[in-house]
Amino acid sequence: MTIGWRRLRDERDHRWARPRYSAYIDGDLTRRQQRRLYRHQGICPECRRMIASLRTLLAALPSLQVCPGWDDPVADRTAEAVMRRIEAEEGSRGEH
Amino acid sequence: MAFGSGRQATGHLTSDEAVAEQARGGDRAAFEELVRRHADRLYAVLLRYTGDAEEAEEATQEAFLRAWRRIEGFEGRSQFFTWLYRIGINEAKRRAERRPGGGRVAAADEGRIERVADERAGPRQQAEQAELREVLEKAILDLPESYRLPLVLRDIEGLSTSEATDVMELKEAAFKSRLHRARMIVREAVDRYLAGGESDSKSKGS
DSSP states (O other): OOHHHHHHHHHHHHHHHGGGHHHHHHTOSOHHHHHHHHHHHHHOHHHHHHHHHHHHHHHHGGGGOOOOOTTSOHHHHHHHHHHHHHHHHHHHHHHO | OOSGGGGGGTTOSSOHHHHHHHHHTTOHHHHHHHHHHHHHHHHHHHHHHHSOHHHHHHHHHHHHHHHHHTGGGOOSSSOHHHHHHHHHHHHHHHHHHHSTTSSOOOSOOTTTSOOOOOTTSOHHHHHHHHHHHHHHHHHHHHSOHHHHHHIIIIIISOOOHHHHHHHHTOOHHHHHHHHHHHHHHHHHHHHHHHHHHHHHHHHHHO
């Protein structure tokens, strides 16, 4: 393949790859697409960098999960408040 | 991720749907069991959605009340928690629209969004982790709502794509496209922060 053709193919692959980083990481591409992106990122530093930083981001995001616990008993407070209101609502309905 | 499709059954012998069936028959104790099972996670989603702890807690309570009033309509076609999250998100939206200014709460409630620094790290690393976390929190809160929810549900809360599309009532392709955009925006914010940090340390070193 001539250098011109190769460059054209790489540019076309690059445009194709950009919106597919997430699908690639999540394993949502077909095997053929997966291979195409894998091959492309092997020769494209920008795609390689993007995919690596997306992977790092995805590894970090679950640590942002908010976990109310013993020091902030959201579930207890919510259950008490909700059940109190349900009781009040149904009590007042029973009076009518 | 710890929850995913097993979220509803974690540590419980009876499935949500079976407990919801009892609640449909008017069993308040059964409904209270559902509240206790799901309040923390629903609150966490709504906290990310609103950025405000008080608002998230009130929306969580309202969501459960609405769920109780509509429990007759829950026919088990979707999982209980996806049905509940839908109610919760709609409630948070309604409240945001009613608020003067009509928008979402702007600032992250940093006091309540728990910080989990790696205790094995040294003080400097811990400070860096906390800073990076802040950058992430802000980037997520700055996302447009239609991008923020896919990222929160899928990448933070660990729902599967099908559970998250069920919550958002979106087609899978639309959901994935929004999720990808959200990830790219947040990634860019983190990259900018890291690039700034590098140039800061270079300038300090020179």
